[in-house]
Each structure stands twice: as structure tokens, then as C-alpha cells.
Amino acid sequence: MGNFDKKLERFWEVFIEHGGYVKVLTGLQNTVWIAVAGLAIGILIGTLIAVVRVMPKTNRLTKSLEGLCVFYVGLFRGTPIVVQLLVAYYVALPLMGINIPALQVCVIVFGLNSAAYVSEIMRSGILSVDPGQMEAGRALGLNYRVTMMKIVIPQAVKNIVPTLGNEFISLIKETSVVSFVGAADLYVAFNYIGSNNYEFMVPYLVMALIYIVLVAVAALIVRQLERSLRKSDRRH
Amino acid sequence: MIDVINLRKAYGSTEVLKGITTTIRQGEKIAIIGPSGSGKSTFLRCLNRMEEPTSGSILFEGRDITDRKADIDEHRRQMGMVFQHFNLFNNKTVLENIMLAPVYLGLRDLRRLKRRNRLVRLRNLFHGEKLPLHPIETSKARIREEARENALRLLKRIGLEDKANAYPSTLSGGQKQRIAIVRALAMNPKVMLFDEPTSALDPEMVGEVLDLIRQLADEGMTMVIVTHEMGFAREVATRVLFMDGGNILEDDTPERIFTNPRHPRTREFLSKVL
Numbered sequence: 001m002g003n004f005d006k007k008l009e010r011f012w013e014v015f016i017e018h019g020g021y022v023k024v025l026t027g028l029q030n031t032v033w034i035a036v037a038g039l040a041i042g043i044l045i046g047t048l049i050a051v052v053r054v055m056p057k058t059n060r061l062t063k064s065l066e067g068l069c070v071f072y073v074g075l076f077r078g079t080p081i082v083v084q085l086l087v088a089y090y091v092a093l094p095l096m097g098i099n100i101p102a103l104q105v106c107v108i109v110f111g112l113n114s115a116a117y118v119s120e121i122m123r124s125g126i127l128s129v130d131p132g133q134m135e136a137g138r139a140l141g142l143n144y145r146v147t148m149m150k151i152v153i154p155q156a157v158k159n160i161v162p163t164l165g166n167e168f169i170s171l172i173k174e175t176s177v178v179s180f181v182g183a184a185d186l187y188v189a190f191n192y193i194g195s196n197n198y199e200f201m202v203p204y205l206v207m208a209l210i211y212i213v214l215v216a217v218a219a220l221i222v223r224q225l226e227r228s229l230r231k232s233d234r235r236h
Numbered sequence: 237m238i239d240v241i242n243l244r245k246a247y248g249s250t251e252v253l254k255g256i257t258t259t260i261r262q263g264e265k266i267a268i269i270g271p272s273g274s275g276k277s278t279f280l281r282c283l284n285r286m287e288e289p290t291s292g293s294i295l296f297e298g299r300d301i302t303d304r305k306a307d308i309d310e311h312r313r314q315m316g317m318v319f320q321h322f323n324l325f326n327n328k329t330v331l332e333n334i335m336l337a338p339v340y341l342g343l344r345d346l347r348r349l350k351r352r353n354r355l356v357r358l359r360n361l362f363h364g365e366k367l368p369l370h371p372i373e374t375s376k377a378r379i380r381e382e383a384r385e386n387a388l389r390l391l392k393r394i395g396l397e398d399k400a401n402a403y404p405s406t407l408s409g410g411q412k413q414r415i416a417i418v419r420a421l422a423m424n425p426k427v428m429l430f431d432e433p434t435s436a437l438d439p440e441m442v443g444e445v446l447d448l449i450r451q452l453a454d455e456g457m458t459m460v461i462v463t464h465e466m467g468f469a470r471e472v473a474t475r476v477l478f479m480d481g482g483n484i485l486e487d488d489t490p491e492r493i494f495t496n497p498r499h500p501r502t503r504e505f506l507s508k509v510l
């Protein structure tokens with residue numbers, strides 16, 4: 001294990017003295033940013049899709065909207081996220097003549113991807129709310145949109161917080177592929193440190209530990225959120 | 237007040253309402269009785285278009301509410317509805333349940349008025365002759381405060397003012413249903429529709445809910461009640477409709493329906509339930 005001590009020493013050297021920690025912090029920040037912003041976009045768009053899908057289909061517009069949503073969800077759930085990233089960054093955006101930084105492309109693609117998953121989660125959440133809630137709102141003269149926003153979706157969200165938490169954790173893990181389009185995440189940082197002296201054992205070990213801690217913290221936050229929501233159920 | 241003309245409702249190929257024609261006059265208390273599956277709920281729910289009629293028309297104060305262009309939300313505001321399973325909003329406190337719709341609508345009307353005034357001002361910029369602005373006599377805070385006072389007054393009336401900040405999950409069935417009734421009353425409806433308001437209640441709570449409905453009846457509220465409480469129907473109703481197989485088979489005063497029904501199906505039904 002004397003060997004390992006030396007490896008640790010070398011890692012420390014690059015990490016501190018060659019400014020490796022700055023890269024790690026940037027990578028960490030980017031990872032968290034892509035996951036958080038991606039989930040936020042995912043919840044926004046996903047909720048919209050879910051509402052379109054549970055809406056009563058009364059005319060051609062609502063029917064074709066639903067078709068569009070089904071296609072969207074199928075597309076984003078049916079292809080690997082790496083492929084989506086590559087296609088967005090190297091095919092779609094250049095074809096449209098749009099030039100935006102890799103990090104932002106990642107946020108958008110992760111947001112769009114997560115929207116597909118969140119829409120399914122949200123849809124089952126909405127369907128799990130007693131239809132009587134919607135009926136009561138409508139019977140009072142509130143329109144569909146208002147009843148959905150003020151009554152149904154808040155109850156749906158409460159039911160799906162644990163599942164949404166899992167989606168968040170998946171997102172954190174999946175961000176580890178963003179270096180495919182050149183975004184600087186944890187992998188890029190530790191790869192840099194390792195490449196400095198062709199010594200990858202310790203850097204990747206530390207990277208693994210950081211992911212474990214990251215996911216554990218996320219799980220803790222979700223659990224806390226769940227608990228506080230449950231408490232509000234018992235309020236008197 | 238409400239004219240129902242040849243109302244039909246079908247789910248796919250099964251016809252649930254087979255051409256119902258009747259008139260509900262102001263101040264009437266109508267009880268609808270009949271066997272399970274006879275279309276009582278469907279009929280009641282057509283009256284505020286919670287169900288879309290397949291054909292026929294329903295005139296409310298002369299306006300046809302089955303018309304596609306009719307403002308259905310505006311219509312529903314004038315018709316309170318009370319459900320078998322209460323349907324209080326689970327994510328809102330008792331007070332919020334009662335205030336939600338009045339506050340939302342008050343704020344919306346205020347917004348509309350302000351928008352119209354902006355247009356008038358814009359127009360006045362370019363015209364010599366000035367149009368007057370729509371008077372605005374209220375404010376957001378006023379609307380909320382008034383809705384709150386009204387809600388508390390209604391809660392006091394049913395003796396539940398101490399539950400104002402409780403969530404529905406902490407209440408008994410009877411309490412929930414009485415709150416559901418005053419929630420509908422908070423919109424100042426012209427008609428109240430009740431669909432088996434006591435069927436989901438434990439027997440000891442039926443009385444408190446029926447008492448409240450009886451009070452409303454005594455105050456002159458027009459109402460339509462689908463019920464299996466024959467004693468209550470007999471006592472409170474001014475007219476009883478007996479429905480069977482999607483038709484109104486008998487439409488008469490409670491005395492005659494309960495003591496001397498003309499139709500054999502009515503007799504058979506009453507002999508089973510009385």
C-alpha cells in the first residue's frame with residue numbers, strides 16, 4: 001500500500017497546488033446546476049404535457065396536441081440522453097445556426113429529457129387525485145385551468161414528491177455524460193487531475209465519493225421535503 | 237326558472253335519459269326519487285352541465301345553457317351543487333374552501349374592469365369627446381376581506397367557526413357536508429342542487445345535514461334534491477319526481493306520491509323503500 005500513499009500524495013499535489021480544486025468546484029457547480037435547472041425545466045414543461053394528456057379531448061386541437069405530447073415523450077424516453085445531447089449540440093443547433101455554450105445546451109437537453117419523464121410522473125399524480133376535486137371546482141364556476149392549478153396539481157405534487165425526488169437523483173447521475181459535448185463537469189475535472197501525471201486511481205475514487213455524497217444529500221433534501229408536506233396534512 | 241325540454245343523454249349506445257321534460261319554478265323544492273341507475277344523478281348533473289346532454293335543451297331564466305356559446309362557468313355560479321362525497325378541497329383549509337371561488341371571481345372581475353378602463357383611457361387620448369371610466373368601487377384587499385367576513389358568517393351559522401383553519405381531513409362527515417353546503421352558498425346561487433347529500437354519512441350525522449337543508453328550504457331557496465330519505469322528501473319537497481329507466485314516470489305533490497301513487501312502478505319502488 002506504499003504505492004497508494006504515493007498516489008494520494010500526487011493527487012493532493014495536483015488538487016491543491018496545481019489548482020485542481022478549482023476545476024473540481026466548477027465541475028461540481030455545473031453538475032448541480034444542470035440537474036437543478038434541468039429538473040425545474042422538466043417540472044414546468046412536464047406539468048404542461050401532463051395537463052394536455054389528462055385534458056378531456058373535445059376537439060381537434062386538443063387531440064392533435066395530445067398526439068404531439070405522446071410523440072415527444074416517446075422520443076425523449078426512447079433514446080439515450082447522450083444521443084440527445086450529441087444530436088442537439090452537433091446537429092440540431094448548428095443546422096438552425098444557433099451557437100450557445102455547451103453548458104446551456106446541457107441544461108436545455110436535460111430539461112427537455114426530464115420533462116418527458118416528469119410528464120409521466122405528473123400524469124399519474126393528477127390521475128390519482130379524486131375526480132371529485134375537479135368536479136367541485138367546476139361546479140363552483142371555476143374554469144378548468146384554475147381548478148387544475150389551484151386544486152388538482154397541488155395535491156398531485158404532494159403525492160409525487162418521492163418519485164420526483166428519484167427523478168432528481170437520476171438527473172444528477174446522468175449529468176456524468178455532459179463531457180461528450182464539452183461541458184465541464186466532475187468527470188472533466190478529475191480527468192484533468194489524472195491526466196496531469198497519468199495517475200487515475202485516486203482521482204476517480206474521489207469522484208465516486210463525491211457522487212455518493214451528492215446523491216445522499218439530494219435524498220436527504222427530498223426526505224425532508226416529504227416530511228414537511230406530510231406534516232401539513234395533519235395540521236389542525 | 238328552469239325549463240327542461242326533451243332532455244336526452246346517452247353514453248355510447250345506452251340511453252340514460254330518454255327525453256325528460258319538466259319545469260322548475262322559483263322557490264320550488266323538488267325531490268327526485270327512484271331506483272338505482274334510473275338516471276337521477278345524470279339528470280341533476282345535466283342541469284349545471286356537469287354532464288353534456290346529448291340532445292334537448294335546458295333554459296335557465298330563458299337562456300339556453302346547452303348552447304355551445306353559453307358561458308357555462310357563469311351559469312354554474314348561479315347553481316350551487318352539493319355532492320354525495322362532499323368534495324371539499326383537501327389542500328385548503330375550511331375557510332379557504334369557502335373563500336376560494338368568491339375571491340377568485342371577484343379579483344377576476346376587478347381585473348377585467350381595470351383592463352376595460354385602460355382601453356377607455358387609451359381611446360380618450362385620441363378623441364376630443366371623452367368617455368367616462370367604469371367606476372371601480374372595490375380593491376383586492378376589500379374583495380378578500382368581504383369574502384372572509386362572508387365565509388366566517390356562514391361558518392358561524394352552522395356553528396363551525398372554530399374549524400375555520402382546520403383541514404377537511406380532520407372533520408367528521410357531517411361537518412364536511414355542512415361546509416360543502418355553505419361553500420356553495422357563498423356564491424349566492426339562485427338554485428341549489430343536492431345529489432344524495434346524506435348517503436355517505438354515518439346515521440348519527442344525517443340529521444345535522446338535513447336540518448341545514450331544511451333551513452335553506454324554509455328561507456325560500458329553490459332546490460332540487462336527489463335523495464333516498466323518503467321521510468325528508470315528503471316533509472320538505474313541494475314536488476316529487478319519480479324516475480325510472482331514464483324517464484320521469486310520476487311528477488306530483490309528495491302527499492299524492494307517497495299516499496296514492498298512480499304508476500305501478502312507483503308503488504313497487506315505494507313498497508320496497510318505505
Ligand SMILES: Nc1ncnc2c1ncn2[C@@H]1O[C@H](COP(=O)(O)OP(=O)(O)OP(=O)(O)O)[C@@H](O)[C@H]1O
Nearest residue numbers: 247250252270271272273274275276277278279432
Ligand atoms: N360515465 C358513464 N359512462 C357510462 N355509463 C354511465 C356513466 N355514468 C352513469 N352511467 C350509467 O347511467 C345510468 C344512470 O346513472 P345515474 O348515476 O344517473 O343513476 P342514479 O339514478 O343516480 O343511480 P344511484 O341511485 O345509484 O345514484 C346507470 O345505468 C349508469 O350505469
Ligand SMILES: [Mg+2]
Nearest residue numbers: 276277278432
Ligand atoms: Mg346517483
